[in-house]
Amino acid sequence: xxxxxxxxxxxxxxxxxxxxxxxxxxxxxxxxxxxxxxxxxxxxxxxxxxxxxxxxxxxxxxxxxxxxxxxxxxxxxxxxxxxxxxxxxxxxxxxxxxxxxxxxxxxxxxxxxxxxxxxxxxxxxxxxxxxxxxx
Amino acid sequence: xxxxxxxxxxxxxxxxxxxxxxxxxxxxxxxxxxxxxxxxxxxxxxxxxxxxxxxxxxxxxxxxxxxxxxxxxxxxxxxxxxxxxxxxxxxxxxxxxxxxxxxxxxxxxxxxxxxxxxxxxxxxxxxxxxxxxxx
Numbered sequence: 093x094x095x096x097x098x099x100x101x102x103x104x105x106x107x108x109x110x111x112x113x114x115x116x117x118x119x120x121x122x123x124x125x126x127x128x129x130x131x132x133x134x135x136x137x138x139x140x141x142x143x144x145x146x147x148x149x150x151x152x153x154x155x156x157x158x159x160x161x162x163x164x165x166x167x168x169x170x171x172x173x174x175x176x177x178x179x180x181x182x183x184x185x186x187x188x189x190x191x192x193x194x195x196x197x198x199x200x201x202x203x204x205x206x207x208x209x210x211x212x213x214x215x216x217x218x219x220x221x222x223x224x225x226x227x
Numbered sequence: 228x229x230x231x232x233x234x235x236x237x238x239x240x241x242x243x244x245x246x247x248x249x250x251x252x253x254x255x256x257x258x259x260x261x262x263x264x265x266x267x268x269x270x271x272x273x274x275x276x277x278x279x280x281x282x283x284x285x286x287x288x289x290x291x292x293x294x295x296x297x298x299x300x301x302x303x304x305x306x307x308x309x310x311x312x313x314x315x316x317x318x319x320x321x322x323x324x325x326x327x328x329x330x331x332x333x334x335x336x337x338x339x340x341x342x343x344x345x346x347x348x349x350x351x352x353x354x355x356x357x358x359x360x361x362x
Contacts, residue, residue, distance in 0.1 A: 094255045097277025098233050101307050103353055111351055118324040119309075120229045141309065142232025144279075168352030169304040172236050174254075174276065189253040216246055217303030218238055 094182050095174035099223045100138070100145035102171040104158050108135055108150040115139050121146060127202050134158050136202055147173075147202070171209070171219035179206045179224035186210060186222075198224070229317050230309035234358045235273070235280035237306040239293050243270055243285040250274050256281060262337050269293050271337055282308075282337070306344070306354035314341050314359035321345060321357075333359070 105111040115121040121139040128135045132149075133156030139146040149170060151159035161170055176182040179198045187193060192211035201207035206224040240246040250256040256274040263270045267284075268291030274281040284305060286294035296305055311317040314333045322328060327346035336342035341359040 093276075095276055098236065098279050098281075101233065101236060101304075103351065105351055114351060118321060118326055141228075141230055144233050146233075146307075165300065166352050168347065169236075169307065169354075172281075172304065186253060191253055212303065216238065216240055216249060217301050219304075 094185060095176055095222075097175050098144055099173040099175035099221075099225070100147045101169060102147045102149055102173065102219075102221070104162050104167050104170040105148050105150055106162060106167055108137060108148060111148045111150075112137055112139075115146065115148070125203060128152070129202055131199060132157070132201070138202065171221050173207070173221035173223045175223050175225065177224060179208060179222050182222055182224075183208050191215065198222075229320060230311055230357075232310050233279055234308040234310035234356075234360070235282045236304060237282045237284055237308065237354075237356070239297050239302050239305040240283050240285055241297060241302055243272060243283060246283045246285075247272055247274075250281065250283070260338060263287070264337055266334060267292070267336070273337065306356050308342070308356035308358045310358050310360065312359060314343060314357050317357050317359075318343050326350065333357075 112123050124140045125138040133152045134149045137148045149158050192214040194211050195208035198206040198208045204226040208222045210220040212219045247258050258272050259275045260273040268287045269284045272283040284293050327349040329346050330343040333341040333343045339361045343357050345355040347354045
């Protein structure tokens with residue numbers, strides 16, 4: 093298996109505190125971590141669920157990937173992330189399989205994880221992220 | 228906690244066999260179950276990943292929720308499903324919290340699970356499903 097599990101789903105939101113309140117009060121899913129990830133142009137909050145997360149993403153400006161996503165499609169499901177314990181190997185395998193990569197090499201994501209995005213053009217319209225958590 | 232984990236993500240596809248091939252060959256995620264779920268207007272395939280799944284959804288016609296989704300937004304991420312061990316209690320809790328329900332009562336979903344959908348209008352644009360697997 094290339095992937096161990098679904099690590100998280102990413103949800104684009106316009107109002108981060110409102111979304112944290114919604115998930116906390118309605119679904120009992122609590123804020124576990126909050127971080128501004130400049131390289132992705134977002135302020136992000138991780139909510140706990142089982143061994144995975146829901147990642148709420150507020151764009152830092154309209155001129156960011158998530159900002160453009162919201163302008164085009166509205167708030168909602170943005171991406172899915174699969175966990176791997178060796179992102180270099182996994183990224184090599186999907187590159188070799190001919191998938192189009194957004195990130196040619198892993199970069200640092202939230203909480204020091206190593207991440208890479210695949211292009212939705214080659215994954216049936218699904219923006220797909222690979223995540224290697226900090227060990 | 229209302230939910231135990233992310234049970235699955237639902238992915239709308241136009242070509243089911245093509246998608247099964249993509250996920251199998253490129254991501255090493257294998258077909259575990261295939262079923263036509265008439266009540267949801269889809270032919271669905273479950274792919275294994277950890278304790279969860281990716282659910283590929285091919286609409287049975289254009290005049291189905293998934294068919295309309297693809298016509299409007301294209302293939303891609305369609306919904307997220309959270310697992311609960313007591314869907315009656317969970318559905319009661321979210322109803323009481325004021326969320327708008329698509330299903331007022333649980334109905335039978337794939338593999339005999341009991342499922343209910345919440346309206347994306349009340350969940351920040353995210354079509355959200357509750358799932359109680361067969362015990």
